[in-house]
Amino acid sequence: MRHDVTDQLETRLSPPYLIFLGDTEDPVFAKTGAGIVQWRPELVVGQLRLTSTGIDLGVPDLTLRQAVEKGVRSLVVGIAPVGGNLSPPILDVLVEAASHGLDIVSGLHTRLEAHPALVDAADSSGARLIDVRVPPPDLPIGTGAKRTGRRLLTVGTDCAVGKKYSALAISESMQRFDVSHTFRATGQTGIMIAGSGIPIDSVVCDFLAGAAERLSPDNDEDHWDVIEGQGSLFNPAYAGVSLGLLHGSQPDAIVLCHDANRKSILNSPSVTIPSLAECLDLNIRCARLTNADVTCAGVCVNSSGLPVDERAHYLESISADLGVPCVDPVIDGCDAIVERLVSSVSGSDRSNQRNNG
């Protein structure tokens, strides 16, 4: 049985997971696996490595047989091989895992269904082949109609500045503050962490905003969807994706993400990263199309490239300039952002009650 993860947005990955790392030795290529272990350790029973010198996520090494005995239900491909393709030794492991009845979960560019041996193994055992890069087939056209519930979207000055990390850290803070919330994933690693989502980059343009609308459906008035942003309005390759996601998400709050060391757009060296104020201004201006009340809830900065003694001043000056909390989510967490968000919402609720009473 083969099934794409987001067919109805109800299809969910089946934990617990065995994270497959192949023979990867470079942490850059294992960040999917590392992200799952960091954010959902309770779902991870162990890792499967083809070499003892490879990446170690700090969870038990298990064989496929041991994993099955421990109740693992899915083998999650936690690596991005160079070129995105499956080498024969890696494919062999996937086939064996599928024949043991484990769902195979992959975000690779190559489709799992393109490998007949894997399809045969899955068909025989009843395992699912889940390509998290494949969007659902029945996405609607966007409408811009207002939905119930509250939404927060992370936006960026560029790609790869911490939008996923920030959204997860904000979710974690909301958990601590007992705020009703759901993390909504828009990329492959996010989907593996959340267990569902829509790979927004892979959607056909016509359905981009509609996909974003479906991702965060009507909800309780006090519920927050915390939506993983993609790209940047200032990245010439991906700004269209960012705008469609912004409109479809109709966020009440946006959190701006930035890498303190990034001076020009990734892979577009001729394009300078805008000031945070300019980036925020354009995001707010565009977001108003579908939510007139959108505000900025804070700024998340990757400050790892700054000298340690400059970090605090850098964050404080951004906070002073923009009038919102500014944190490095890896170092500080996002409590400052969530605390302010919660208090401002309760404040406006009280004011609404006054107005209505």
Added chain:
Amino acid sequence: MRHDVTDQLETRLSPPYLIFLGDTEDPVFAKTGAGIVQWRPELVVGQLRLTSTGIDLGVPDLTLRQAVEKGVRSLVVGIAPVGGNLSPPILDVLVEAASHGLDIVSGLHTRLEAHPALVDAADSSGARLIDVRVPPPDLPIGTGAKRTGRRLLTVGTDCAVGKKYSALAISESMQRFDVSHTFRATGQTGIMIAGSGIPIDSVVCDFLAGAAERLSPDNDEDHWDVIEGQGSLFNPAYAGVSLGLLHGSQPDAIVLCHDANRKSILNSPSVTIPSLAECLDLNIRCARLTNADVTCAGVCVNSSGLPVDERAHYLESISADLGVPCVDPVIDGCDAIVERLVSSVSGSDRSNQRNNG
């Protein structure tokens, strides 16, 4: 032999055409055929109708046999049946045409290749089945790198406000002014008129800006690509497409298109159409990311919904407000826009020569 129109962006439709109108009686559903006859009458030998009471494009009625005798090489589906699907009587005609060796050109939602009888007929005769909605398979990621040559993009306050018509009218004016130019199509009807192009709405988001970049490659310094716009930055369903196309097109000039009678966004009644100044401002601001020298070359208004005695004043007041020519392209043509564009470019060329000499 089956081949998608834009495989290399070199694949071209084969004229002359027979326009197939089925049994359509409503002009709304025949605007693809009408557009081809209006803009490329020299390519159209005749029309094929299943009923004498159907839409008449004013070209000779021909049977398939007559069309073949007159040298027709492609049957172009000039209609959009309700639901976008092929009824059996329509499919029968396509199969017969393909068996006569005519290429079948379609912009319908249903894929021609999904019909085995049609595939068999095309395979036997060597005809091509060309789905103009299918983008090329090897699109790149956008880079934002500057290309040689000049580019004009039509942008809109909404969908369906005349962006394709305006781009074609501007091309026609450029022809008259002897300006080297190419009309670049981004939608199905535009592609049928131009004979090539990329259906930008159908591209996967990741490749949106890259598709727009490929659509208007490096060219001679004095050559203009006149690019058909899609959507609007203010349409909550399609703004992402518009932004990706804007960035990838890196226009030197944009022409803003508007329907004087449109008060709210099509299919999003809660979203008000912005002022022309606001729409222009956001387009220019975003366009600067990939072309710092972008300017507005004019405004094209569909004024058909205005009382005749208000039309001139309406256009004049827009022109005065924005400081650029404002025309109704159907009534006035676009000479005023092109004339000013050409003189401003020659002016800047002269000034460059002065600076360099």
